[in-house]
């Protein structure tokens with residue numbers, strides 16, 4: 001990119017750069033983000049005769065397209081350029097247009113100066129740098145392969161196997177001896193004493209099983225195999241055992257990535273899984289739509305169910321049912337004594353539709369009953385996590401009668417608990433962010449001190465850094481969650497380099513090219529969410545009841561608004577009432593477009609109707625704002641706002657009822673990490689108009705199976721919806737086509753079966769890697785522990801002090 005700046009300077013466009021910089025100088029803001037930069041540039045271009053050419057095709061246009069931020073200090077400008085995904089270059093451009101590269105440290109100092117928090121005379125600030133810990137681990141080279149960690153790792157491991165077969169086969173042999181279930185030895189016993197013997201015995205065993213009828217059950221030849229050195233775990237029939245042994249034989253002879261993956265994926269090593277979803281409300285009924293409780297709960301419950309199912313299938317196939325292997329999945333959450341009619345005060349609750357998946361709730365220690373007996377916002381939860389982890393460890397050991405094989409954290413708090421548990425129990429740790437708040441709240445790090453009273457981001461971002469670096473592997477729902485798009489920074493990427501003024505500087509917060517990152521999107525629960533056309537699976541009385549609730553029922557306790565004409569096409573949205581979800585933005589967009597109101601009604605399902613029922617700041621603000629918009633644009637008669645908490649089956653049927661009326665779903669979030677409502681509504685057959693900021697950009701293919709909207713551009717959004725609606729009025733088949741494509745998209749790409757198969761395969765391969773690699777993570781983990789004890793914990797204790805007086 002320096003070349004691009006150079007090219008601008010050496011071309012005729014140097015004068016444009018000079019004029020643009022002088023225009024920048026007239027801006028009120030001295031910190032411009034990409035949108036601001038493009039805005040100033042388009043204003044600049046508009047004055048030019050060849051404005052279009054200058055904006056789109058010039059060298060300067062290209063340079064500014066890649067510029068994420070411009071910071072003005074005195075007469076100089078700092079350009080932060082992102083020439084490629086996951087890369088950053090920083091330049092100082094002076095008044096006379098000389099350009100020099102700046103270091104990350106200089107940039108962070110500059111940002112501190114901008115908020116008057118730069119105090120060099122008081123000594124240096126703590127600088128966090130995780131770079132050195134990744135120096136001795138493999139890294140992906142091409143950014144397009146970021147998020148395909150396991151593929152890379154398999155290639156890396158099998159090439160090692162190839163280069164130094166003796167050492168690696170030794171490791172493989174030791175790894176195979178490791179596995180047990182409740183004290184019962186699996187795979188190989190001590191009749192096989194060396195790696196050479198293993199490869200001889202494998203050939204013998206193959207010859208033995210090949211002679212047997214392919215469908216002969218394992219139990220009938222178990223003892224013969226045992227005398228050859230093989231224990232349960234190879235397969236449930238002669239054929240399956242033969243296949244598994246063949247794969248191992250091939251791996252020993254000529255290792256390649258596919259064979260390695262195929263073999264490790266069959267190793268029976270995961271039977272007990274913990275999914276940590278620490279903050280409340282975690283339950284199966286009556287929790288969705290409350291603050292903090294949305295997709296994560298849905299995701300974790302579905303994941304638990306499907307993991308159990310997959311583990312059960314794996315156990316059967318591996319021939320382990322004969323020795324009574326019973327997989328168990330525990331969702332670990334907090335117990336909330338004052339549970340407001342939910343089951344969040346119950347210690348143990350079985351997950352519906354499973355044999356052995358449970359929600360285990362562990363109470364917070366009673367520091368101040370006002371806090372610990374009640375729901376606490378996720379932003380206030382930090383002081384309780386360490387003791388929660390200590391108490392949970394005890395309970396988990398008792399419930400499992402031993403250690404788990406995998407700990408999956410969810411969201412910052414769950415990930416930190418997963419780190420503490422994994423460290424104590426020496427178990428593989430997986431991170432799932434769901435949403436990283438750092439990129440959700442603009443300037444959340446730069447102004448952390450101003451926001452700390454409400455959000456405590458200093459704790460959250462420190463916890464994020466600890467957990468994401470500690471994790472053996474990270475599961476993300478989209479590629480852009482890790483490294484964004486060509487023009488926007490990814491959520492994990494935003495942890496790469498940032499300042500927390502007066503607290504610390506992060507010069508390298510995470511290695512985005514590490515193979516620990518894996519994109520594994522979630523699915524939808526197909527029992528509840530399915531196409532509206534599947535009439536045989538729908539319950540007519542529910543359909544009628546929900547149709548009435550959505551469009552005509554008068555019940556002011558939970559429904560606001562009476563429609564003048566309930567038969568207009570419904571524009572539907574459902575979300576928690578937090579600011580980022582931006583339901584108020586959708587109401588405003590609808591309010592500003594008389595045309596849209598002509599053709600459609602707006603139907604919102606959104607948690608609550610009254611501020612006095614809410615104990616969440618953002619939720620209260622949003623409620624007030626929504627009423628204000630309804631009045632301001634006089635939307636009475638055109639909008640229904642349902643403050644209901646739906647059961648799972650009702651929430652599925654609601655989308656279908658909207659689809660019966662050929663409605664559409666709008667997801668107007670200012671940023672959406674992934675967006676389960678998009679999958680739910682698509683599989684139900686609803687054409688979607690979803691935010692272009694975040695995950696929906698990967699779920700939907702624009703104008704094929706849905707549409708992108710820019711929710712900050714109300715006029716454009718209204719026009720897009722109106723165009724679609726008019727097109728459907730002229731040609732009803734258009735709605736059907738988009739609807740069918742939306743359904744197909746989910747079935748082909750977003751299923752829990754795909755998710756769990758991949759997740760378990762990751763858990764096994766990363767487990768194997770940890771075992772075989774001589775990589776010593778202890779130094780990294782010690783560094784992270786220091787952060788935890790020296791930064792996180794004292795701050796958490798300060799917050800606890802404040803909580804004592806609430």
Ligand code: UDP
Pocket residue numbers: 288289290293294295296298574575576605606607644645646651674675676677678680
């Ligand atoms: N949901 C619900 N009732 C509501 C609001 C949301 O049942 O009033 C459900 C919705 O069906 C979806 C989840 O909560 O399953 C929201 O997940 P999403 O990923 O869309 O957003 P999040 O709330 O996690 O940010």
Ligand code: LCN
Pocket residue numbers: 294295296299434435477672673674675676695
């Ligand atoms: C949190 C969010 O904000 C959503 O975008 C996701 O869909 C949900 O978690 C599940 O991962």
